[in-house]
Amino acid sequence: MTCKEAEKKIPQLLEDRLEPAELEGVLKHIERCPSCKEELTIQFLVTTGMQRLEEGSTFHLGRELSGLLQERHGKLNRLKRLRIAACSLETVAIAVSAVTVILAVLTLR
Numbered sequence: 001m002t003c004k005e006a007e008k009k010i011p012q013l014l015e016d017r018l019e020p021a022e023l024e025g026v027l028k029h030i031e032r033c034p035s036c037k038e039e040l041t042i043q044f045l046v047t048t049g050m051q052r053l054e055e056g057s058t059f060h061l062g063r064e065l066s067g068l069l070q071e072r073h074g075k076l077n078r079l080k081r082l083r084i085a086a087c088s089l090e091t092v093a094i095a096v097s098a099v100t101v102i103l104a105v106l107t108l109r
């Protein structure tokens with residue numbers, strides 16, 4: 001993913017509106033790209049930070065941003081585990097139907 005692509009997805013990252021594949025791409029890019037990390041920090045400050053300060057609550061930029069990133073990482077990991085579980089369920093289903101066919105053939109003889 002290029003910086004341009006990553007930057008375009010930052011607002012969606014903050015609003016949690018990214019598809020899992022996009023989310024993974026953006027998170028990976030931001031981890032190793034200081035300028036996009038800075039862009040994310042600024043946008044986070046402008047959106048979430050301003051809103052929080054208007055509400056009169058305190059706002060710890062660094063802590064809250066790493067919390068948000070951790071939350072997105074966690075979501076991504078949960079989705080991945082879910083996908084793996086779905087894959088193995090599919091394998092089980094295929095195995096069960098294969099066994100059923102074999103049993104059917106055996107009982108027919």
Ligand SMILES: [Zn+2]
Pocket residue numbers: 002003004006029033034035036
């Ligand atoms: Zn970048």
